[in-house]
Amino acid sequence: xxxxxxxxxxxxxxxxxxxxxxxxxxxxxxxxxxxxxxxxxxxxxxxxxxxxxxxxxxxxxxxxxxxxxxxxxxxxxxxxxxxxxxxxxxxxxxxxxxxxxxxxxxxxxxxxxxxxxxxxxxxxxxxxxxxxxxxxxxxxxxxxxxxxxxxxxxxxx
Numbered sequence: 394x395x396x397x398x399x400x401x402x403x404x405x406x407x408x409x410x411x412x413x414x415x416x417x418x419x420x421x422x423x424x425x426x427x428x429x430x431x432x433x434x435x436x437x438x439x440x441x442x443x444x445x446x447x448x449x450x451x452x453x454x455x456x457x458x459x460x461x462x463x464x465x466x467x468x469x470x471x472x473x474x475x476x477x478x479x480x481x482x483x484x485x486x487x488x489x490x491x492x493x494x495x496x497x498x499x500x501x502x503x504x505x506x507x508x509x510x511x512x513x514x515x516x517x518x519x520x521x522x523x524x525x526x527x528x529x530x531x532x533x534x535x536x537x538x539x540x541x542x543x544x545x546x547x548x549x550x
Contacts, residue, residue: 427509437498443483450480451518458502
């Protein structure tokens, strides 16, 4: 076996492993907030459940120049937003809410307005507990507010 074939075989095994890991991720109630002309940023929200401990390390989409995993939280009496440079841990079997006012995906430097009732492509970048990377491709509906029955002001999450 040549060195090239060895590397190709290893790469194929990694792709198969990462594809299998990503497919096991359960994403529910995903949506992205619609924008108006000239608006350059918006948020994407969803509930994610991983079968094994995984870290959401990044996000990308063709509609934004920059996309990041963010957290909003109160700092005294001021709401602050910041990117999670180490990613967001997704504990095994536990539903993690990405919602307005909490963890969310921030889409910045938007290339086009996001129109209600359209969809966008979104890629989640993940890393399992052994450091193996994977991705999961999603199609997310663009809505004005959270889907019916999944209000933005959920408590206890």
